[in-house]
Amino acid sequence: xxxxxxxxxxxxxxxxxxxxxxxxxxxxxxxxxxxxxxxxxxxxxxxxxxxxxxxxxxxxxxxxxxxxxxxxxxxxxxxxxxxxxxxxxxxxxxxxxxxxxxxxxxxxxxxxxxxxxxxxxxxxxxxxxxxxxxxxxxxxxxxxxxxxxxxxxxxxxxxxxxxxxxxxxxxxxxxxxxxxxxxxxxxxxxxxxxxxxxxxxxxx
Numbered sequence: 428x429x430x431x432x433x434x435x436x437x438x439x440x441x442x443x444x445x446x447x448x449x450x451x452x453x454x455x456x457x458x459x460x461x462x463x464x465x466x467x468x469x470x471x472x473x474x475x476x477x478x479x480x481x482x483x484x485x486x487x488x489x490x491x492x493x494x495x496x497x498x499x500x501x502x503x504x505x506x507x508x509x510x511x512x513x514x515x516x517x518x519x520x521x522x523x524x525x526x527x528x529x530x531x532x533x534x535x536x537x538x539x540x541x542x543x544x545x546x547x548x549x550x551x552x553x554x555x556x557x558x559x560x561x562x563x564x565x566x567x568x569x570x571x572x573x574x575x576x577x578x579x580x581x582x583x584x585x586x587x588x589x590x591x592x593x594x595x596x597x598x599x600x601x602x603x604x605x606x607x608x609x610x611x612x613x614x615x616x617x618x619x620x621x622x623x624x625x626x627x628x629x630x631x
Contacts, residue, residue: 432553433472433476433550433553433563434472434553434561435472435473435474436471436472437469437470437471438470438471438472438563440467440468440470441562445466445468446462447462447463447466447485448460448461448462448463449461449462449463451573459492459497460492460493461490461491461492461493462490462491463485463486463487463489463490463491464486464489464491465485465486465488465489466483466484466485466486466489467483467484468481468482468483468484469481469482469483476522476525476529477521477522477523477524477525478522479519479522480519481517481518481519481531481533482516482517482518482519483516483517484514484515484516485514485515485516486513486514487502487507487509487512487513487514487515488502488509488513490502490507505580506578506580507537507538507578508538511538512537512538512539515535515536515537515538516535516536517533517534517535517536517544518533518534519531519532519533520532520533520534520543521533522548524548526550527549527550528547528548528549528550529547529548529550530545530546530547530548531545531546531547531548531567532544532545532546533545533546535571535576537576537577537578538576538577538578539577540575540576540577542571542575542576544569544571545569546567546568546569547567547568547569548565548566548567549565549566549567550563550564550565551563551564551565551566552564
């Protein structure tokens with residue numbers, strides 16, 4: 428198997444080597460970085476990589492910016508409103524490219540807003556671990572405007588602040604995936620993934 432030969436089949440996310448992260452510009456002078464600790468990813472690869480599919484779900488309550496008070500505020504209806512919208516989702520609609528570089532198109536839903544986004548995807552490599560599992564790694568990133576998804580806080584400070592966010596899961600697979608995002612009114616959203624598949628147990 429070469430570095431970029433990705434076998435067809437359904438891959439299992441490796442949570443220990445996966446992450447969904449983000450960074451947000453705060454008041455134009457600094458960045459707040461954080462992650463979503465709980466998420467799932469379903470990756471099904473096809474013989475022709477462009478026909479592969481990806482679905483990801485993130486638990487918004489699992490946000491962690493290393494500041495408990497800020498995290499509690501982000502969970503309220505000022506931002507993610509986790510009581511009414513406990514998850515955000517991504518569903519792929521198409522893939523272009525080849526080799527080490529792809530463009531992953533899909534629909535991103537945050538709260539009650541769904542908009543098309545495109546991730547730039549880099550393939551980190553494919554290989555076997557000592558236990559006979561096939562592993563593949565990906566990194567994906569994109570930029571979005573958080574206000575397009577209703578993530579606006581109506582305060583005087585908001586008018587003076589620009590926010591930038593990066594979301595990214597890092598995943599490993601026995602087959603398995605990961606991501607990352609960022610904002611300025613723009614957010615960079617990205618996912619870095621590693622997937623592993625047990626030898627002889629891939630399910631197309």
